[in-house]
Amino acid sequence: MTAKIFIDGEHGTTGLQIRTRMAGRRDVELLSIPEAERRNAAMREDLLNSADIAILCLPDDASREAVSMLAGNNRVRVIDTSTAYRVDPSWAYGFAEMDKAQADKIKSARHVANPGCYPTGAVGLIRPLRAAGLLPDGYPVTVNAVSGYTGGGKQLIAQMEDQSRDDAVSANNFLYGLTLKHKHVPEMKVHGQLDRAPLFSPSVGRFAQGMIVQVPLFLEDLKDGATMESIHATLVGHYAGQDIVTVVSLEESKALPRVDAEELVGQDTMKLFVFGTPGGAHVNLVALLDNLGKGASGAAVQNMDLMLSA
Ligand SMILES: NC(=O)C1=CN([C@@H]2O[C@H](COP(=O)(O)OP(=O)(O)OC[C@H]3O[C@@H](n4cnc5c(N)ncnc54)[C@H](OP(=O)(O)O)[C@@H]3O)[C@@H](O)[C@H]2O)C=CC1
Ligand SMILES: CC(=O)N[C@@H](CCC(=O)OP(=O)(O)O)C(=O)O
Structure with a gap:
């Protein structure tokens, strides 16, 4: 039918x-x-x-x-x-x-x-760690992100692409949501299963589509014994059995010189990375997606x- x-x-x-x-x-x-x-x-x-x-x-x-x-x-x-x-x-x-x-x-x-596009990345990174008990109650989660300008719909597209407009945006990269009250915060909190609202700072770059969402973490403030490897294994286990969200191997991530916000443009998948140095104090969790694809x-x-x- x-x-x-x-x-x-x-x-x-x-x-x-x-x-x-x-x-x-x-x-x-x-x-x-x-x-x-x-x-x-x-x-x-x-x-x-x-x-x-x-x-x-x-x-x-x-x-x-x-x-x-x-x-x-x-x-x-x-x-x-x-x-x-x-x-x-x-x-x-x-x-x-x-x-x-x-x-x-x-x-x-x-x-x-x-x-929402940003919560897809943030929830995708945070929820598995909450479900596994690695991210404890009270942890002050921060989320930093950059989006392609189509994320702002027809209005922002016109402002970025037509420099003759009175309200044209000339910046190549700008921060916004400066009051830290972005409309995606409640969604990240509820579906990320967080007990504290995350601090969310978004930005826009002069590229049409693509997105990077980052959640940096201090390992010593996570569950005792949490490591870069155990966080990665938790994400891999959580996303086993489907092929839309993939967790990039630690070996592959280690070899990367940079992450390109436009890598997944036109695709409806999302990639997750765990960056850091084995034995180090910090990890940076990163989600890569097309704001108009999986986002x-x-x-x-x-x-x-x-x-x-x-
Ligand atoms: N762009 C993105 O990356 C993402 C967008 N979204 C969400 O998707 C929704 C659509 O966003 P987006 O496509 O970017 O926005 P756009 O502004 O590009 O498109 C919105 C469309 O809705 C129409 N519209 C507005 N008001 C009305 C109304 N009262 N009755 C009928 N049609 C109306 C607009 O018409 P008109 O041209 O007349 O204004 C326009 O065609 C939003 O809620 C947005 O937050 C979600 C995730 C990501
Ligand atoms: C770059 C940009 O402006 N992005 C939009 C969010 C895009 C999105 O996810 O949309 P909805 O949550 O509204 O559906 C913003 O920050 O409001």
Whole structure:
């Protein structure tokens, strides 16, 4: 049977990338809204209610509005790519590799919240260490990251690419979220299973897609005896049995002169690294992904496929 999919926000950055990934597929029929009508509420409501799965690629408020347009409809399933429902316990968190039970939760869910790009990296690094008891209660977790500028959607893309605009950004690399209240902090805390909110400092570089997320750790403040090797082995064990999140071997990581934020552009996978020196005092956990791949559109398609496989 062909599943009817409506991408609300299909003409935006995330929506377009989902459409590209669906091209040529025979198992799905895309319901589409003309670009000029993208904000036509009556048309959107009609299309949303006609879909088997609605994928929302909208700002938070518009996502909430779309969900309210489906009130009373018990049939349509929803994947929301915004921040609106990511810590809502009645929504399944759409990070299938997060733990062994998550893929089945997504398969059977009516409502799936697609993770944020930065939390995909941060939760991917932190959660296995919390689950294994290596990262103790009270540990002050910090998360530093750089994203390609498509992470900021159409607005930031225009500011970075069109220098004639009044609000053009000329910087090649800038820090933001300087109040340390970024909207991804609650999501990192809840799904990273942290008891303290992490300190999160994001930045943007002058490249379209790609992302590096870093979680540096002091070994002496982890569970007694934690080493670079035991942390690496914990990550390897956690991600065994699937091929979307890979943990790079310590040998391979040791030989790397640098990590390129754009390495996984166009791919829907994520790589995790453990950097440091054997016997040293510190490790740096690093996640590498495409903000629009495993960080958004790739993950949404992965979640859709899980839901369709139920
Ligand atoms: N870009 C990324 O890397 C990631 C994005 N996300 C999330 O995905 C969602 C979409 O982001 P992104 O694609 O980057 O954003 P864009 O700004 O590129 O696209 C958003 C789209 O939604 C449309 N839209 C806005 N308001 C409404 C409304 N009230 N009714 C109907 N359509 C509306 C916009 O139309 P218009 O052109 O008229 O504004 C635009 O087409 C956001 O919640 C974002 O946070 C999640 C992870 C990563
Ligand atoms: C570079 C940039 O601006 N990135 C976005 C996050 C992109 C993302 O993950 O989006 P949502 O969580 O909104 O879905 C930001 O920091 O707000």
